[in-house]
Amino acid sequence: MRSSPGPDSPEPGLDRAPARTVGLVLAALLGAVALNLHHTAVWCAPLALGVAVWRARTWRARPKLPGRVLRAVLVIVLTVAALLDFHSGGSLGAAASLLVVMAALKLSETSGRRDWLIVLSAALFLLLAACLDAQALWRLPLYVVELWLLCGGMYALGAGSEAPSAYALLISSGRSLAAALPLAVLLFLFFPRLPGAFWAVPQLGQTVTGLGDSLSPGSIEDLVASSDPALRVRFDGPLPPPSERYWRALVLHSFDGFTWRRERLALYDSPPLQFSGTAYHYEITLEPNQQNALIALDLPQSRPSATTLRSFWTFDYQLLTLLPLLRSVNYDLISYPQHRNVGALPPEQRRIDLQLPRAANPRSQQLAHQLRASSSSDAAYVTAVLDYLRRGGFQYTPQPPLLGRDSIDDLLFRTRQGFCEHYASAFAMLMRAGGVPARIVTGYLGGEWNRFGDYLLVRQSSAHAWTEVWLDGQGWVRVDPTAVIAPAALTQQLDGVAPVLGGAARLATASWILTTVQAWQAVNAWWQDRVVGFNxxxxxxxxxxxxxxxxxxxxxxxxxxxxxxxxxxxxxxxQRPRGAAQRADGLARSWRLLERKLERTVAVRAASEGPIAFAERVGRVRPELGPGLRSLARRYARLRYGPTAPASELLRFRRAVRLWRPRPRARTPGRPGA
Amino acid sequence: MSRLRPALAAIERVILGKPGQVRLCLACLLAHGHLLIEDVPGVGKTTLAHVLARVLGLEWTRLQFTSDLLPADIVGISIFDRTTQKFQFRRGPVFTQLLLADEINRASPKAQSALLEAMEERQVSVEGVTYELPEPFFVVATQNPHEQLGTYRLPESQLDRFLMRVSLGYPDPASERRVLLQGERRDLLNETRTVLSPAEVLSLQIETRQIYVADKLLDYIQALVARTRAELSLGLSPRAAQGLLHAAQAWALIHEDNAVLPEHVQSVFAAVAAHRLEPRDGDGAASGSEFAGALIKAVPIPI
CATH class of the missing domain: 1.10.1220 (Arc Repressor Mutant)
Structure with a gap:
């Protein structure tokens, strides 16, 4: 593969650049590609890796490229292939794929410093793309290391053929980054963040787990397997008891015999509410869920006060936002678990919550009529249906058998196995069939207490569905049929909070693993709230x-x-000049810096010793330092005592001094210069 | 600059094991200065002068100084020509490009001063008529250390006219062995080729003066000179300071640098200064070269 450098090589300088320069740039590029693995097309990373390996083997040479036509075809094909990824990886993923392709193609024709700089810039953009797309805390160290590599690569390219050791390069770039850190913090804190984050890239096509806006058998099932956080709640004051931790999201009204759906355009007045009992003040951090529903403890007193989050009430006490939540949001609420409606249910609302497809589920309808006939009141009917569910041999299982078209008939008379959504659906249907207005509420139940972060974490796996029925005189009453069928299952779900509420006995059983996990979650929560979510x-x-x-x-x-x-x-x-160098110019400061680097471990220059004589002396005791130091001393002498040199010469010398480091000698610890 | 390398190589084939002294001699010549070689007899003073002349392609004359040497024996004499009825000037041995003034301290002060005047003025005036000396003009004087019998010590004012004083010293054992094995130096001298021409020597002298000198370096030279004046009753003269600069320029040229570095000044400093700083009454006991060495170590270079 190795071919000789072309005679028309535009910048032959870099062909003589040390291998570490090329190594550093390639490592930086591959690092950036790796950080984008999760959203670029599958074939992108192997392509970049292949080109990088090939280039690492032939970096001195100017590779023989395919002809212009073939190259153009290659570019077009790969670009189209990258853009085809638009649907699976989202716009950012497609853009990242395109960048990887471009960087890989550029890498295959790098010859001069300019080409390598372009490759490095592409890597920088890739890092930016990764930062835009994924901001999890565990990625932070990776991003920092990548940035460090990139800066090291830039230093190496800047130093050209005089690039010092990789160690020295990384030390220098690390120091630069450290010096820039305060500026980054400043900009982070005080650079005005426009509400609505114009830099946020819409995450098209990306699936976010969360509650759907409809409920049919099996729709919550998927969520149960997901341990992703859904929301975090920080309480200001007391916590509600576990049995009251119903986190309300959506209310579903229309039923077609199989699926429950939201009532989109219902602009009714809600029946007035009366709150009593304890008020809970809390702040919720809600993960993006693609829905426009805010989640609240059943039932909030008012809308969130935050001005940046526009929300409104619906007649059935949903808190909705105007736009789907694509980023995590924060809001404060006050909830009263004890509340009741005063007044009657308006007739149009009664109508939609009694709606039922007459043709579907005939046996269930028959059952409802029987039970209603034997009950004296609506409340007694609710008890009767719950009794029926309790005694009917129903089982709670996360993997229920599939249900047919008449899903509720199937559930009640055939399978008798189900999950919260099944029983909520069946109960609400039976209520409606018996003439009691009923609706389905979806949300979450319970939550686990994180004692490091002092917050309640509610996971997607805590997704739950329950019902609300209208009882004259009481208003909407929450009825959770799952609690009747499988009280144990619900206790289990509520168990996440047990360590705090169960006292010392439970704390003792908490293993260090739990402790670690909780600490990690707390740090993550802090990261999401305070850093990523800083708005x-x-x-x-x-x-x-x-x-x-x-x-x-x-x-x-x-x-x-x-x-x-x-x-x-x-x-x-x-950077102020110190001591004797107080009045010294930049050149002298650089020279003193060089002397300081040698002072401690190698040798001290006598005041009357010329720079070249000094370098020669050091070269005699430390031959491995000789060539580098001699060249620096020569350049210094040329600049100091020679005819006026261009300013760039001085800059290059100063950079070379900054980057130069005497590598500590492994063998003898003596101080030959002393 | 590269022209100097073969010249140096040719000289070093004859003068064994003394690269530093050989370079100093050459630098002295390039700096337009005269050279004083001080040594005990038999270490190769004459050979050095001879080989220098030969390699540089200079016309040379050797003049043995004795106690009865008269000024006219050096510069020449006017003789009455009977046929033309006029005095005619007969040029002395000083009319040459390289004059080897052997054992200059054996001659009387009168004869010495005649030579030294010619050295300084690069011309000779006899009975109101001025005769230009050829260019380049270069005096290599040799001198036995004045402790020896029958010698006249050169006065300070005249020592100042020599740009450098160089001592060859005894050869190191390896070089001495080679000298013993190689037989007659004279045969070796005769084999030595001419590398440069007088015109080239002149152009090299001009080149020497064009070597760049930075302000910082002038600071250094001034600091060195000021230090001699502070520590001794008679420090280095302005002429010596100028000579130091020129010698350093020549040293830079020989070492293929386009600017004078502090190291160059340090390398030539002892040769330029030591003979001017020999201890006098009231000064310390240190010899001139010891003092020069200590001074170099004491004055910091400008960074």
């Missing part, structure tokens, strides 16, 4: 705490300006 509202509250709340934009601008100035001043102060 304009957070900025405003920060300004408030700083006492600058009144003038939002101006305060941000001032803080940013003052912070950046302070940062620059600190940098300048850290």
């Amino acid at each position: 304009f509202a957070h900025q405003l509250s920060l300004l408030d705490r700083l006492g600058l709340g009144s003038q939002q934009w101006r305060a941000l601008a001032w803080l940013l300006g003052a912070g950046v100035s302070l940062w620059l001043a600190l940098l300048a102060w850290a």
